[in-house]
Amino acid sequence: MFAYILKRILYAVPILIGVNLITFMLFFMVNSPDDMARAQLGAKQVTPQMIEAWKVDKGYDKPLFLNEKAEGLQQITDTLFVQESLKLFSFDFGYSDANRNIGAEIKTRMGPSLAIALPTFMIALITNISLALLMVLFRGSVLDTSMMIVAVMIMSISGLFYIIAGQVLFSKMWHWVPISGYLSGWEGVKFIILPVLIGVFAGIGSGVRWYRSIFLEQINQDYVRTARAKGLSELKVLFGHVLRNGMLPILTGVVVVIPTLFMGSLIMESFFGIPGLGSYTIDAINAQDFGIVKAMVFLGSVLYIVGLILTDISYTLFDPRVKL
Amino acid sequence: MDIMYKLMLTTLFMSVLSVTLHAGVWNNPHNSQEVAKETLFAAFTTPPKRLDPVISYNANEWAIIGQIYEPPLQYNYLKRPYVLEPLTLTKMPEITYLDKEGKSVGENDPAVVFSEYRLLLRSDIKYQNHPAFVKDEKGNLLYGNLSAEGLEKIHNLKDFKKSATRTLTALDYAYAIKRMAVRDNHSPILDAMSEYIIGLKVFSENISKIAREKKEKREALDLQAYTIEGVKVLDTYTLSIKIHGKYPQFLFWLSMNFFAPVPWEADLFYQQEGLISKNLTLNWFPVGTGAYYLAENDPSREMVLRANLNFHEEVYPDLTEEERKGANIAKEMLEDAGKKLPFVKEVIYSLEKESIPLWNKFLQGYYDASGISSEAFDQAVQISSTGTMGLSGELKEKNIVLKGAVQPSIFYMAFNMEDPVVGGYSVSAKKLRQAISIAQNEEEYISIFMNERGIAAQGPIPPGIFGYEEGEKGTDTVVYDWKNGKRVRKSLEVAKKLLAEAGYPNGISSKTGKQLKLHYDATATGPDDRALMDWRREQFAKLGIQLVIRSTDYNRFQHKVRKAKVQLFSWGWDADYPDPENFLFLLYGGNAVVNTQGAGINSSNYQNPKFDALFDEIKTMQNTPERKEKIEEMLKIAREDAPWVWGFHPKSLTLSQQWFKNVLPNAMANNTLKYKRIDAKLRVEKQKAWNQPLILPLILLFLFILVSGYLLHKIYQNRQRSVIRKED
Known part of the structure; x- marks a missing residue:
């Protein structure tokens, strides 16, 4: 290896x-x-x-x-x-055109980016898989069809709409959470609830459809029939067999994304005032600050490559047939 | 069924209970303790890039450093027209005019070759507490040479255990001018000031070389050892600056951050490489004598200013009744007159890049003041049939205060005077430009695209600046008629007649028989600009002229203007200081881009010898009736030549909450925070009243989840049973 x-x-x-x-x-x-x-x-x-x-x-x-x-x-x-x-x-990112140490800046901004990206990623993964399993459980029913229609509707609407609608609804009208802002530590939880919820919701459409197709591929396999023949309940079949065997294609898409979570989200950070790497990149492009732009593109590429290597390694962990 | 029913009831009960127990405000983005204090909450939309006083040349940067650094002079907060007054000086600078031998001569003596500005400083001014000032027992800077070990624990200025202060001296002002001279500090006014301050140019060349050598050797540059010929420290509190000739506008420069003092200790402290690598630099952590110091600096999120404990004695200004009426100042603005400054103890600036969150937070009472974005304009402002602006119902209910002022700025459409079609000084060329000027309906533009936030310009000088005239006297008679006490734009028939006389009847060239086609360079590349460009085309189409829009990015646009490869374009200018020279020089031939290798600010390349001669006279004159007369003459020439379609002067509108006091728009002063006051008790009350959480949707959401879960569970059970039955 x-x-x-x-x-x-x-x-x-x-x-x-x-x-x-x-x-x-x-x-x-x-x-x-x-x-x-x-x-x-x-x-x-x-x-x-x-x-x-x-x-x-x-x-x-x-x-x-x-x-x-x-x-x-x-x-x-x-x-x-x-x-x-x-x-x-040599990972010496140097100084920005405004004379700021880019390396130090990246270190500071990774935290806020992760504070949003990591919970969004985790919750979205769990939610999407759960909903996909639910759809597979009720496949072919009215519920399945309705959820598919809703999923297509969700993915057809721009993420920007969810951000603005979420801010108006949850903060302006219902006064549940602050519209935007950021604080580190536990005090900052109230600031990340809304962006995380919106991030999760905006990704449900595509996520659920993708996981559903993976699980549907598995559900018709012989081993599933065998499991059912053994008298296992449908829930046990889904969670004990279909989910486990569906993990390999899920890993392909998921592990590669993990390192890039550090890079943050461009629009989300901008709208919610999150001082992460996404907004850092956008600001640099607007300010024509080449020092930052080249550093962020390089870092993004490195993280993506790391993600691909990690994906390959994870194959060996989940599928003993794969050898590197 | 029973279990599910009990579970639902319990959850409902728990949610109502928790909500009731927590009946405060949930959506407050600020610390509730700070809200109850005399803290001002404001927003910034663009993170400042530089906070170094010799470099910063942006309004968003000045908004911060204006509160920290103190140049020798400041603008009176209340007086209008704008008046300079001493800030760190005991009195206004003494100006002595000298001949070439250095003998004192009268101000209007033609023998004047130099002017000497003598600045007498107050002796009671101290810097903010800062680690750079701490000295050890031997008198050396304690943190002047930090070891790698010492730097390990330093990540912020707070990590230094000790801090100290010292008295402001004339040396600090001289040091700041020397820092300005170092080319690698990139001071934007170095070249402009080199033309005036004696010896600055030579000094800059020498010190810049020394600075580069030191940088290569990784050595610190202590500017104390070097001197500029024209800048002399006469004693601890007296500074003399000698400039070439007469330059009355130099006083205005002395009110800007470029001339703010920089303590040598801070400069040396921040030159340490270990601190630079941790982004602890003078560019980021200013050291000043102002009413506030920068306590926290994270421009990606929040910047916090706190009241400087060492701030010198300064009181809220007062006006005589006559001055108050003349400046149109409300009586309540004088309630704090004579009280010690500053009132606000802390200012928290939060980054708000998007206008929607900023606007909503303001409406929720979480920001104490706000501008009005174009998206929020209709929600905030109502315009009556007479054109008067007032607040909409929602804002009126919240007792929000609207204040507006015409800015000392101009946005114009320029003709490139070097262009063979629209440029030149022949009668026909003038008539063509005049016809286009009449056809461009600026009032319509202001109404459609500016939400009435502006006034049509009659020349380059905006209101509030010496030389601007109201009423008939100030009317551009080439474009307007004065009828029944009002300015009325000349009819399109007049424009068409002028166009025909220029050789383009109905927009058709008499020489070629082809339709006149003009090119307009713009940076309008987004879909939002389409309406604006369509409107622009329509203005020319009214005369039968075809307008071709050439949209590019701002870099390319600037490049084209600097190379004079444009025909028509729009641009703007904000005043550096309230003097007509700062606007009229935009039309001075010596500043034309074609004469200055693209560096000049006269981008339309207008060059009229008469205008230029008058400009040379007025630029060094005091504001006398004679100066006014000459300015009127210049305006007449420029209006006749019409190198610009004069465009408009924008009007800024600001909204402030009812608890935010002493708010007065002042387009010139940057250090106005110290005059503002907050009624924190009222703010807490209102924030609570305006932001009570709505609980019903939360309960409904819980119910929905529970019911859905229950139903899914039932459906699943039924399906399982039906499978078993089928199998049976």
Whole structure:
């Protein structure tokens, strides 16, 4: 297994270089270093000297991919892409254009992102699986059909609608929870109830349908018939056999998501005033802060790759037939 | 059945009981103890990027650092028009005019080559308590050279066990100007000030090199050892700043954060690498003498200002009856006159990126003040048939107070004067621009897109600034007629006549026989902008002109304007200071982008020698009738040339809760928090009354879950039984 993991990590290097290359190309296609300087220095009183000084200070005076003024290998190495990429691969995220240590900022913001993402993920997983099992239990009945219709309706409506409707209903009209805000620790529970509920509800439609299809595939298998033939109740069949055998495809979709939970939710964090990594990324894009954008894209890619490796490892744990 | 019934009843009873026992407010986003104190709750929509006084140039940043740093001067909170007064000085700066030999001459003497500003500081001003000021027994800074071990436990300024203060001196103001000169500090006004402060340019070049060398060697830069020729510390409390020529606007700059004092101890303290890596920097944790200090700084969530215990003696201002009436100030605004400042002991700013949560929290009483977003406008404001604005029923019931003021800003549509079609100074070119100016119905624009929050501009100078005239005298006679005591936009027939005289009858070129096609550059890329762009096209279509919209992102738009590769575009300007020079320089030929390699602020490239000559005269004049006369002449020239469609001056509307006192819009002052007062008792009362939780839906929800569970259980049991029966 160790050799496999090592191989996967080595495969990740060219992927990350590719992701980085695309990030650099896309970002600088839209924003020039001059534009970035203007965005940081403000629209008033900006002179060419100020822009030049800012670029030198931040290292944006270097060419992007090819330094024609340099010689030999330095033509490649003395460029913005190589210099910045090398730092990223050593997990040195450097400083944002507003002179903040990005690594320290990421550490601080991971907590709030997880405070929302983790309970949402856990509750959604349990709720979706439970509802899917319920639908499978009553498959073919009016209840099953009604739940399917509701699920399609839920997934057809924009998440933004649930956020606004939830805020209006639970906070503005019924005064149950604060509309937005965040506090760490137990004091903050009242702030995360609403975003978590909305996150869970908004994901029910697609989640339930997906898990239902997984369980329906299992329910017609021979082992289920055997279990029934043994005289097991339908509930025992579902929880004892169908759920266990359905875990493998569920794991495929779930484990890969776990590491990316750190990255937070872009819209949810923005609307609920959660100081997480999702809003951090959005703010950086709006402020044309390349330091943060490249760090977050890189981190997102690394976490996704970690998720894929974890998924492979988890296969071996749940299915003894799989060997890495 | 019995068990389920009992379970339902128990749950219902428990929910009602818990709700009854907890009959407080559930949705309060703030700490209930803070609500009962003299704490102000406010929101910010954009996190500040910089809190360094020599760098910050944004209103959202000034809203914070304006309360912490104290430049030498401030704007009187109540007086209108805006008046400067000493803040940390004993009196207004003494200005001496000097000839090239350095001899004192009269203000209006043509021999004036330099002006010397002498600033005499108060001796009773102290900084906030801060670890940077703590000294050991030998007199060295205790935390000036932190070891790796010492830094381990430091994550916040609170982690330093000791803090101290010291008296403000003239050295601190000189130090701040030296920090401004370091190029890598990126002060936005360095180049502008280098033109005025003697020796600043040379000093900046030298110190910037030294700063880079020190940075490479990872050494701290102590600016105490360096001096600027024109900035002299005459004694502990006296500073002299010598500038080139006459520049009366320099006083306004002295009221801005760029000239706020920076203690050398703080600068050295924050240069320690260990602190920088933990994001503990001067850019993030200011050290000032103001009414407040930044106690907590998490711009991603909350920023907390607390009253500075060392704040110097300052009282709420007073006005004479004549001044009060002249400035249109309500009597209740003077109730606190003579009382010691500040009133509010703590200010909690929370980040609210979205307008909906912000607005709803304000309505729930959880924010003490709010602006009005366009989404909430109809809910908040009613406009009568006479055009008067008033609050809607819901807000009136809550005794919310609406205050509005026209901002010292302008949003205009500019013609690129270098463009061969719309630019130039020929009679036909002028007539074309005049015709377009008349056709652009700004009143309609304000009504449709601004919810009446603005007034149509008659020139570049907004109300409240010297040179602005009300009534007939201030009317742009090229675009308006004065009829029955009112401004009336000239008819479309007049515009069409002008257009025909310009060589485009009904929008058709007499030379080519083709329809006139103009290009309008805009940043309108979203679907929301479609209505606006359609309206803009319609204004030109009224004259038979085809308008082609070229929408780009803001970066590309700026680039095009700087390269003068535009024909028509819209832009705006906010006043730096309340002087007509700060608006008229937008039309000064020397500032045209084509003359300044894109750096100038005259983006329409308007260059009229007569206008420029008058500008050169008025920019150094005091506000005298002679200056006013010359400004009127300049306005006449500009209106005739019509380089801009004058657009509008926006009106800001603010709402404040009934318990929030001494609220007065002041577009110039940034340090106004110290004047505000909170009636915390009333706030607690109202918040409780407005936010009682509605329990019925909660009970219904519980019942629904229980009934559903029960029914599902029954259905499942029946199904199981039926299977068994079938099998039987």
